[in-house]
Amino acid sequence: MKLILVGVDRSDTARQAAERAAELASSTDATLHVMTCSKKADDDNRAFLDGLAQALPHDRVTTVAAVGDPATVICEEAARLGAGMIVVGSKRTQGATRVLGSIASDVIKQSPCDVLVAHTGS
Numbered sequence: 001m002k003l004i005l006v007g008v009d010r011s012d013t014a015r016q017a018a019e020r021a022a023e024l025a026s027s028t029d030a031t032l033h034v035m036t037c038s039k040k041a042d043d044d045n046r047a048f049l050d051g052l053a054q055a056l057p058h059d060r061v062t063t064v065a066a067v068g069d070p071a072t073v074i075c076e077e078a079a080r081l082g083a084g085m086i087v088v089g090s091k092r093t094q095g096a097t098r099v100l101g102s103i104a105s106d107v108i109k110q111s112p113c114d115v116l117v118a119h120t121g122s
Helices: 012-028 044-055 070-081 102-110
Strands: 003-008 031-038 061-067 085-090 114-119
Touching: 003 012, 003 070, 012 031, 012 085, 012 114, 031 044, 031 070, 044 061, 061 070, 070 085, 070 102, 085 102, 102 114
Parallel strands: 003 031, 003 085, 031 061, 085 114
Antiparallel strands: none
8 A cells, every 4th residue: 555545624533543544654654645625715724734744653744635525525535646545533422323424424435445434432
């Protein structure tokens, strides 16, 4: 696997998913592509990504902030880059019908590659 894409927002769940993705990227010698996507342009996303990339325990990290439907844009970016895996976070704090968040669920349905759901809640 040459590239792992992790979709993040500014939540603790997403940060934990990014940390797990960085561990996986390090163990497989893959580049880690950290991506955030929101439905509207958000200037804070770039600063967030830069800070997160510096904090991750991996030396080959690229970032992108995009605008659009998060699940669709994440999957399109994964296809464009030839990602071997997408990592998304999900809390397990909701009822049985809502174990996966809607973005994680949509990524699984649309993904051109394997998806790892990092469960970060209890």
